[in-house]
Amino acid sequence: MKVAIQGVKGSYHHQVADLLYGEVELLECSTFDQLSRAVAQGDVDKGVMAIGNSIAGSILPNYTLISENGLNITAECYLDIDHQLMALKGQSLDDIVEVQSHPMALLQCKPFFRDYPEIKLVETDDTAAAAYRIQRDGKKGIAAIASSIAATIYDLDIIASDIQEIKNNATRFVVVEKEQEDQQEPNKATINFVSSHEAGSLARILTIFGAQRINLTKIQSIPIVDKPFLFSFVADLEFEALDQFTKARQQIQPYIKELTVLGIYKSATL
Amino acid sequence: MKVAIQGVKGSYHHQVADLLYGEVELLECSTFDQLSRAVAQGDVDKGVMAIGNSIAGSILPNYTLISENGLNITAECYLDIDHQLMALKGQSLDDIVEVQSHPMALLQCKPFFRDYPEIKLVETDDTAAAAYRIQRDGKKGIAAIASSIAATIYDLDIIASDIQEIKNNATRFVVVEKEQEDQQEPNKATINFVSSHEAGSLARILTIFGAQRINLTKIQSIPIVDKPFLFSFVADLEFEALDQFTKARQQIQPYIKELTVLGIYKSATL
Numbered sequence: 001m002k003v004a005i006q007g008v009k010g011s012y013h014h015q016v017a018d019l020l021y022g023e024v025e026l027l028e029c030s031t032f033d034q035l036s037r038a039v040a041q042g043d044v045d046k047g048v049m050a051i052g053n054s055i056a057g058s059i060l061p062n063y064t065l066i067s068e069n070g071l072n073i074t075a076e077c078y079l080d081i082d083h084q085l086m087a088l089k090g091q092s093l094d095d096i097v098e099v100q101s102h103p104m105a106l107l108q109c110k111p112f113f114r115d116y117p118e119i120k121l122v123e124t125d126d127t128a129a130a131a132y133r134i135q136r137d138g139k140k141g142i143a144a145i146a147s148s149i150a151a152t153i154y155d156l157d158i159i160a161s162d163i164q165e166i167k168n169n170a171t172r173f174v175v176v177e178k179e180q181e182d183q184q185e186p187n188k189a190t191i192n193f194v195s196s197h198e199a200g201s202l203a204r205i206l207t208i209f210g211a212q213r214i215n216l217t218k219i220q221s222i223p224i225v226d227k228p229f230l231f232s233f234v235a236d237l238e239f240e241a242l243d244q245f246t247k248a249r250q251q252i253q254p255y256i257k258e259l260t261v262l263g264i265y266k267s268a269t270l
Numbered sequence: 271m272k273v274a275i276q277g278v279k280g281s282y283h284h285q286v287a288d289l290l291y292g293e294v295e296l297l298e299c300s301t302f303d304q305l306s307r308a309v310a311q312g313d314v315d316k317g318v319m320a321i322g323n324s325i326a327g328s329i330l331p332n333y334t335l336i337s338e339n340g341l342n343i344t345a346e347c348y349l350d351i352d353h354q355l356m357a358l359k360g361q362s363l364d365d366i367v368e369v370q371s372h373p374m375a376l377l378q379c380k381p382f383f384r385d386y387p388e389i390k391l392v393e394t395d396d397t398a399a400a401a402y403r404i405q406r407d408g409k410k411g412i413a414a415i416a417s418s419i420a421a422t423i424y425d426l427d428i429i430a431s432d433i434q435e436i437k438n439n440a441t442r443f444v445v446v447e448k449e450q451e452d453q454q455e456p457n458k459a460t461i462n463f464v465s466s467h468e469a470g471s472l473a474r475i476l477t478i479f480g481a482q483r484i485n486l487t488k489i490q491s492i493p494i495v496d497k498p499f500l501f502s503f504v505a506d507l508e509f510e511a512l513d514q515f516t517k518a519r520q521q522i523q524p525y526i527k528e529l530t531v532l533g534i535y536k537s538a539t540l
Binding site: 057103120123207210 | 377391472474476479481489491492501
């Protein structure tokens with residue numbers, strides 16, 4: 001099996017792939033766009049993609065990538081993101097003049113560096129890539145913010161642990177595939193729909209979900225560019241049997257303009 | 271009048287303050303947290319705060335800051351964010367080895383720099399602060415990504431215009447104040463509520479809004495940390511007369527656990 005991840009070995013995406021599938025062949029992608037295309041073109045069997053976190057909310061552009069590339073969500077996984085500060089063996093925090101990482105990791109750890117105003121924060125493409133380059137180039141004085149497995153893989157010392165500001169930083173990842181597998185007993189669906197223009201259509205749609213005992217676990221409106229009064233919604237729905245979802249999907253037809261099922265899968269727990 | 275902005279003079283927040291109030295005394299805040307506290311403590315009359323953009327969605331942590339500091343949204347404003355690359359007079363793109371800006375601006379302009387892999391992207395606290403320091407220190411070889419007014423204020427040359435990837439990058443700002451002013455003919459409200467645990471309560475709430483001819487222009491569910499099955503919602507509601515909102519607010523009582531009105535104000539157009 002071949003799995004596309006965002007970033008290089010040692011990234012949080014790698015950690016999720018490892019958790020779900022163990023040791024597999026990895027395709028390292030530098031962007032979510034590249035990852036989506038690799039899955040759509042059949043270069044890999046699956047792709048692992050972050051889709052949101054408990055602090056900042058959804059990564060909306062990734063929903064667009066899934067939809068535009070015709071991908072299917074076939075699984076989900078939650079990972080607690082704990083950021084580690086790592087450097088060459090023997091280095092300590094006092095030796096560090098520059099910290100490199102992905103902009104999101106830098107943002108999440110910014111309060112930690114308030115006490116170290118002389119340390120320069122430099123953005124890189126990827127958390128694990130920053131760790132990799134420190135080892136490859138034997139860079140003294142430079143630290144990376146990355147996952148604990150990146151420290152192991154690239155043989156670096158963790159010089160400060162769990163430096164992210166908010167400690168409950170769970171990130172939700174989804175597995176995307178070209179084809180929608182027939183899953184055993186799925187109980188969750190992710191959909192993207194445009195409600196019809198009539199006032200109250202969203203309320204009617206949610207009433208139908210309620211009548212089918214479908215639990216709405218996420219809803220987010222997305223303004224449609226250039227169409228100020230039209231909204232697209234992303235929603236996650238949980239149910240006991242697929243039949244509930246199938247019925248609701250038929251019944252909401254009068255109240256929607258468009259509906260894309262991004263995936264039907266088994267829910268995971270945090 | 272004294273207005274708190276995020277960032278320094280020349281920031282996009284300054285641009286919004288200028289648009290709304292003309293020349294006023296500014297309090298430059300390095301974080302949204304500091305800005306919120308300045309408003310709550312009465313150090314300023316108003317604060318200008320970015321609350322979301324058309325690409326990435328809401329800045330959820332800012333809703334939390336408004337709520338936790340007991341602030342009121344009293345106005346909104348949309349600004350098209352056009353990023354300019356600027357450097358000391360006489361410099362051209364070929365001279366640049368490093369570009370400094372806020373991580374969000376760097377992200378939005380990343381595709382532009384694909385053709386210049388030798389340019390290092392370095393994150394700073396603020397777009398305009400990066401521009402300011404280039405002028406103050408006479409830094410050759412360094413460029414900043416910032417607003418066009420930053421180029422004017424800090425006397426820099428724009429060496430590449432509108433370098434952001436997506437051209438319709440409208441950002442929504444809100445004005446926050448300590449007290450809820452009595453506004454003339456408000457037609458919009460931002461609320462934060464926790465629906466009661468019963469299935470279908472969100473559908474009932476939206477049905478009530480629909481019956482009062484209230485238009486839902488934004489809804490987003492926010493997972494409540496440590497309470498996996500409870501959700502908080504942020505919603506923007508538009509109406510013609512305040513009376514519609516007042517009635518709906520009473521009628522939804524049975525279906526909500528908590529409701530905070532973050533503000534009642536006049537809507538702005540994009």
